[in-house]
Amino acid sequence: MSQAKAIDTVFIVTEKSPQSKLFAEYLGTHTECQVQLQSPNERVTAPASGNALMLIDSDHISVDTLPDWQHQLPETLHNSPLAAFNIRDMDHALEALSCAQLKGVFYRHESLDVICKGIHALLEDELWMSRELMTRLILFYRKYQNNAFRPACGLTNREMEIISLLSAGASNHQIAEKLFLSEHTVKSHLYNIFRKINVHNRIQALNWIHQNLGPILPNIETARSLQRRH
Incomplete structure (x- = not known):
């Protein structure tokens, strides 16, 4: 008898509200992942199986506090991909990337469909960033690192x-x-x-x-x- 495929988990780290609950329900339906709302002050519990993605709401966790927050994660989640959404613009994205090792960046204007595609890519261990942002990062690393x-x-x-x-x-x-x-x-x-x-x-x-x-x-x-x- 074959085992059921492990379900991946997406933690949306944000303040809980009717809007965030609707957002979580939409992602759960369209990504077929287990989606869990997580207040920034709550302790994260690692899922028993499957991959995990930490999706950080930059409106509720400032980029400078990301390393401190990430350090408090369970050890089993330290290597899980970290992505930020509600990023305002390019400068905000670069600031976030300077503070934490993000694998994904979602701008405030991006559609729910794009966010769902990005979640699947991140869970497959791919990067998810705009072409313009990637170009800026490549130039940055070549010149200054x-x-x-x-x-x-x-x-x-x-x-x-x-x-x-x-x-x-x-x-x-x-x-x-x-x-x-x-x-x-x-x-x-x-x-x-x-x-x-x-x-x-x-x-x-x-x-x-x-x-x-x-x-x-x-x-x-x-x-x-x-x-x-x-």
Whole structure:
């Protein structure tokens, strides 16, 4: 007797409302996935089987808090694709991508049909972004990123901004002021950075930066500014 196919789960992380419930019902009907509304403050429970997709409502989770939120996910969901919807424009998309390793971006104006197609693509481990956004990202990575080390350490653009400021001797408070973040968010980013580069404190992190990046450390903040004017 053949086993039934595992049903994929889509978590819509947003505030619960009649509108969001209708949105979830539509996605469930048209994607044939298990769709679950998830308040940003609720703990996510990993599904027993099937793939999972985290669909983040950028109207209710700011892009700067995404790393902190993602860190609280169950370990079994850490590798699940993360996508954001209700993205306003290109600059908002680039800002979101600088803060978290998003696999998909859905603009506010996109149709429900397009969102359903994107969900299927993301669950098949594909990227889902507009051609224009992909072009901008390719230009950005070619011009301003050091591809020799980024795949090895898996740092996001925001984390590279923080490492750049850390290497210049900035304190948590100074980093927070420079990047318009809270100190709590900076601490969360540093925790993720230390985990990724396998160090336990700032001194070890500075040694790692000196040994692995040295003088070639890119100024990601300047790069992003130049990219937006491109």
